[in-house]
Amino acid sequence: MPTTEKVARTDAGLASELRLSVMRLRRRLAAERHPDNDLSMNAMAVLGALLRQGDLTVGALAAHERVQPPSMTRVVNALAERGHVDRRADADDGRKVVVALTDLGRETVLADRRRRDEWLATALASLGPDERAVLRSAAPVLERLARLD
Template sequence: MPTIERAVRSDAGLASELRLSVMRLRRRLATERHPDNELSLGAMAVLGCLHRCGDLTLGELAAHEMVQPPSMTRTVNCLVDGGYVVRRRHATDGRQVVVELTEQGRATVLADRARRDAWLARRLTDLTPEERAVLRKAAPILDRLAQKD
């Protein structure tokens, strides 16, 4: 079986190792969610998107989260029912609906983010300064890879 170092010498090997590592980290971070948080990861992603981007239409949210508009409508309906977001008419286009984060939604996303950030910060202390420097350089590159074409 090839070692990881040997496998990542090719672009295909690097792609495979990155995919696996990122998926494992994502799953691990998902387990660090606040125990009282019953929202799905998709619903939390919507709250996070609204927190980062501000109020968005359903179509904009669907595009940001790379889902179909009917799926986003279902997610937003659940978030409205839970009091995490509110809907309002678009200021200039009455046909569109804008989704806005409530204080409950903001508190939920911040608490969830703080818990997972704290876990990751603790794990980073186990790394050498050189390893943390590599991750500091890699973070914006990974973010760029994740952006929609």
């Protein structure tokens, strides 16, 4: 098996190493979710999108999360049943449904973020200053990669 240093020297090797590392970090962050939170990661992503973007139509949420509108409708319906979001008709087009975060939804997503951010901040503190500087530089690049079509 090649070492990480040799594999990552090619673009394909870098892709493989990044994929594996990002997946492991995602699983670790998911494990740090608030223990009272039994919402799916998809549901949490919807709450996060509404927190960042404000009220959105079901179609806009589906596009943002890269899922089909019927799938998003199911997630939104489940969140509405639990009181995390409210739904209303779009003022310009009554056929469209606008989804808004409720106070409970906001509290849920913020508590979950706080817990995971605390874990990550503690983990980052265990790294050296040079390693943290590399991550600080890499964060915007990783964000750009995540948004590519």
